[in-house]
Each structure stands twice: as C-alpha cells, then as structure tokens.
Amino acid sequence: MSGQRATITVGCEVTTKTYFDPAAAASEVAWYQALPEWAAPKLVDADPDAGRLVIATHPPADDDYRPVEALAELLRALEVGHVHHRDIHPGNLVQGPDGPLLIDWETAVLAARPSYDLHGPEVSGVPVPEIHTALRSRNSPDGYVMWWGAAHRHSIRERWGVDVPIPA
Numbered sequence: 001m002s003g004q005r006a007t008i009t010v011g012c013e014v015t016t017k018t019y020f021d022p023a024a025a026a027s028e029v030a031w032y033q034a035l036p037e038w039a040a041p042k043l044v045d046a047d048p049d050a051g052r053l054v055i056a057t058h059p060p061a062d063d064d065y066r067p068v069e070a071l072a073e074l075l076r077a078l079e080v081g082h083v084h085h086r087d088i089h090p091g092n093l094v095q096g097p098d099g100p101l102l103i104d105w106e107t108a109v110l111a112a113r114p115s116y117d118l119h120g121p122e123v124s125g126v127p128v129p130e131i132h133t134a135l136r137s138r139n140s141p142d143g144y145v146m147w148w149g150a151a152h153r154h155s156i157r158e159r160w161g162v163d164v165p166i167p168a
Contacts, residue, residue, distance in 0.1 A: 005106075005131075011057055014044050019051035024106055029053050031105035039078060041094060041101050058101060061093035063159075070099040071156070072118070072165045075148070079115035083108060084126050087146050088117045089154045107131065118164050120147045 006019040019025040025048045032043035032055065045054040059065075071093065078085065085092070086107045093100045107129035116126040132144040148164050149157045157163055 006051075013057055014054050015041075015057045016052060016054050022049055022051040025051040025053055028104075028106045031108050035083075035105070038096075038098065039074065039083075039102060040105065041096070041103060055103070058094035058096055061090045061095065061100065063090075065093075065095055066160050066162075067093075067095075067100045068156075068160065068162050069165055072148075074100060074102070075115055075117045076167070079118065082110050082112045084111055084113070084116040084124065086116050086126070086129050087132070088148055088156065089146050089152070090156065090159050091154065116147055118148050120149060121145060 005021065005024060006017050009016045009018075017025075017028070019028075025046075029043065029046040029048050032040055032046075032053065041055040041058055043053065043055055046052065061067075075085075075088070085102055085105065086109065087104055088102075092102055092104045094103055095101075109126065111124075111126050113126050114124045116124040121128050128145050132146070144152070146152055146155060149155065152158060
C-alpha cells in the first residue's frame with residue numbers, strides 16, 4: 001500500500017479531513033467521539049459516509065514546541081484506558097490550550113497492554129497497524145513503525161532527541 005489516504009484542509013477554526021475510504025473515516029470519527037477532551041481536539045462535525053470529519057484547529061507541534069513531560073503524561077493516561085494511538089510523532093501533535101493533543105487516530109486500538117506509544121510493539125505486544133506494515137522502503141524494510149523511541153527519523157526520540165521521561 002502506498003499513496004495518500006486522505007486530504008486535509010486546515011482552516012483558522014476547523015480542520016477538515018476527507019478520506020478516500022469512508023470506513024477509515026468512520027474509524028477515526030469513532031475515536032474522536034470516544035476520547036476525552038484532554039487527548040484530542042474537539043470533533044466539530046462528521047459525515048463518515050462521505051469520508052469527512054471536522055475537528056477544531058490548533059497550532060501544530062513544531063521544533064519550538066516540545067511538551068516532553070506533558071506528552072509522556074498524556075500517553076501514560078491513555079495507557080491506563082488501554083488506548084494505543086500507534087502513530088506517535090511530532091506531526092501528530094497539536095498545541096491544545098492545556099497541553100498537547102493527538103490527531104490522526106485512524107490506527108488506534110484498545111488493548112490491555114503496556115503502551116505501544118511509549119514502548120513500541122515488541123514490549124507492548126500490540127501489533128503494528130496493517131496500513132503501516134505495508135509501507136516498506138529501503139530505509140524501513142519492516143514497514144513504518146512509529147512510537148516514542150522508534151528508529152524512524154520523525155519519532156519523538158530522533159526528532160527531539162529525548163527518551164521517555166522516567167516518572168518521579
């Protein structure tokens with residue numbers, strides 16, 4: 001599998017994501033409806049049959065916005081709820097009013113395991129998303145595996161140069 005799965009239009013107040021596959025949109029809409037407000041932007045509108053969801057717009061994470069401790073806290077809280085996002089990298093973070101929020105929930109799963117997002121698939125026992133295992137390249141022969149400490153150049157560890165903070 002390769003290529004674009006959706007189009008994204010970022011506006012001043014709302015961001016619209018339109019999937020080419022309505023089932024993928026329905027999956028992501030379900031996550032936005034179920035997630036607590038501290039985990040993801042607010043779902044403003046959705047039409048899964050048309051493959052469309054609309055969320056509140058927030059500034060993206062950039063190299064000046066590095067909420068390391070707050071992100072670790074967010075991922076630990078999701079772990080308590082058995083939620084695994086499975087695509088953690090700065091590009092899927094936005095700046096919420098009270099800390100980081102996660103976007104792009106298409107590959108999320110529920111599983112009573114250690115956090116995939118903090119520790120990876122081997123430690124958690126949570127499988128790599130099928131759409132990611134299909135994304136193979138010369139630099140990633142095993143597919144796209146993205147969690148905090150992944151070897152991928154866009155992971156939190158590689159991009160921000162930090163490992164998961166140890167709780168006090």
